[in-house]
Amino acid sequence: MNWRQSQIPPLNEVQFKSWQTMLEERTGMYIPYERRSLLQSSLAIRMREVECHDYDAYFKRVQERPAGVKEWATLVDRIMVRETRFCRNxxxxxxxxxxxxxxxxxxxxxxxxxxxxxxxxxxxxxxxxxxxxxxxxxxxxxxxxxxxxxxxxxxxxxxxxxxxxxxxxxxxxxxxxxxxxxxxxxxxxxxxxxxxxxxxxxxxxxxxxxxxxxxxxxxxxxxxxxxxxxxxxxxxxxxxxxxxxxxxxxxxxxxxxxxxxxxxxxxxxxxxxxxxxxxxxxxxxxxxxxxx
Ligand SMILES: C[S@@+](CC[C@H](N)C(=O)[O-])C[C@H]1O[C@@H](n2cnc3c(N)ncnc32)[C@H](O)[C@@H]1O
The missing domain is CATH 3.40.50.150 (Vaccinia Virus protein VP39)
Structure with missing residues (x-):
């Protein structure tokens, strides 16, 4: 079974911490450890799309300038909650x-x-x-x-x-x-x-x-x-x-x-x-x- 077909590998604690910190610094969004599955599934879906099979390699990729800027924007859109309605509230x-x-x-x-x-x-x-x-x-x-x-x-x-x-x-x-x-x-x-x-x-x-x-x-x-x-x-x-x-x-x-x-x-x-x-x-x- 290759990585694409296998289950999403869990983010380990160190990897989670790095992603959590970068996300909060760049967007304000704070994901507590108990909700790491939210981050993990968004990352895994995007990583499959770009055929990157390693959380650390993908982390480096989004940090690269200027190439990573576009990828970061795509990822952020996937992580953000887009719920809205006319005349909400x-x-x-x-x-x-x-x-x-x-x-x-x-x-x-x-x-x-x-x-x-x-x-x-x-x-x-x-x-x-x-x-x-x-x-x-x-x-x-x-x-x-x-x-x-x-x-x-x-x-x-x-x-x-x-x-x-x-x-x-x-x-x-x-x-x-x-x-x-x-x-x-x-x-x-x-x-x-x-x-x-x-x-x-x-x-x-x-x-x-x-x-x-x-x-x-x-x-x-x-x-x-x-x-x-x-x-x-x-x-x-x-x-x-x-x-x-x-x-x-x-x-x-x-x-x-x-x-x-x-x-x-x-x-x-x-x-x-x-x-x-x-x-x-x-x-x-x-x-x-x-x-x-
Ligand atoms: C749940 S939606 C709410 C939309 C709308 N305000 C409403 O109440 O229907 C949250 C929106 O905030 C945006 N958002 C989250 N973090 C942001 C940030 N750091 N700067 C600007 N927009 C942000 C998201 O992209 C998303 O569109």
Whole structure:
């Protein structure tokens, strides 16, 4: 029996530790030893595809520059959990809608609303946010003026997001009125995002671990759901602190419930709502020190 037909050889402890460390350093994702089968099966499937039969040799291959960069991107996409849906976390989206209606109503001058969907996966989340924002402008009788940036570490996921093409099943969560208003039905059961929304959403590759290099700033809404779930608490706090810095005064940060329990940042106050986990940036900088 050759390696291809045989059972996946188990990662030994040293090999597991090397992969675990590299994955966490490069993506933030922390896989505890008890869940090593997740890493092992993703590695083994990819290694079969590239006909590499040794975990250590494959480890070296993805570290090589520049050749390993492309292979690493493919592997990361295989390891990442790509679960997403339109209008997932409906309570969080409803909070954004209420918030935006109020914010737009209070805007004295004509200025755009800027939204960031962090870990946007295949696009369902940023398109849902764009529709929500469009509805909030209409509710205020104002011409829509906004942009949504979707970022993710996975290039294949971003490619699907840019195409903006979804099946009826993928849209089963969405309000039917939104489907007929904002999507164009192509062949049976296949929809593409219509121009009104598509032109407002842009996608780019960005790794949240390298958040300092991301140019987005002064955001009205940052929506970061189900991305930090595999991060260790300390790293979550670093990312969230950085996101807090990027909010405009009065801006809203929404994270998934249960994604962190202990995080606190003096720039923000928590939204009083049992169904979501969200924070608003104070209008004035929070005085932590008496400077007099
Ligand atoms: C479970 S999906 C959640 C998608 C969407 N936010 C939602 O809630 O439906 C997690 C997404 O986070 C992305 N992701 C994971 N680690 C990341 C990182 N370090 N930087 C950017 N995106 C990351 C994954 O590629 C994946 O698309």
């Amino acid at each position: 409906s309570e969080s989206l409803e909070l954004v809608e209420r918030y935006l209606k109020h914010r737009i109503a209070g805007m004295a001058e004509e200025r755009p609303i800027n939204i960031w969907s962090v870990g946007c996966c295949t696009g369902e989340e940023p398109y849902s946010l764009a529709i929500t924002c469009n509805e909030a402008f209409e509710a205020n009788d104002r011409a829509p003026k906004f942009g949504v940036s979707g970022t993710d570490i996975s290039l294949p996921a971003l490619q699907i997001a840019r195409e903006g093409r979804y099946s009826r099943r993928q849209m089963s969560n969405m309000n039917p009125e939104w489907i007929s208003r904002y999507f164009i039905e192509q062949e049976a059961g296949q929809f593409v995002v219509g121009p009104e929304i598509r032109e407002r959403v842009c996608f780019s590759m960005s790794n949240i671990v390298d958040i300092a290099r991301n140019p987005l700033r002064n955001l009205d809404v940052i929506y970061c759901q189900n991305v930090l779930v595999y991060f260790r608490e300390e790293r979550k706090h670093l990312v969230l602190d950085n996101l807090a810095d990027r909010l405009a005064p009065g801006g809203l940060l929404v994270i998934a419930q249960g994604e962190t329990s202990k995080w606190h940042n003096d720039l923000l106050h928590k939204v009083d709502d049992n169904l979501t986990l969200a924070f608003v940036r104070r209008e004035q900088p929070y005085a932590t020190k008496n400077t007099h």
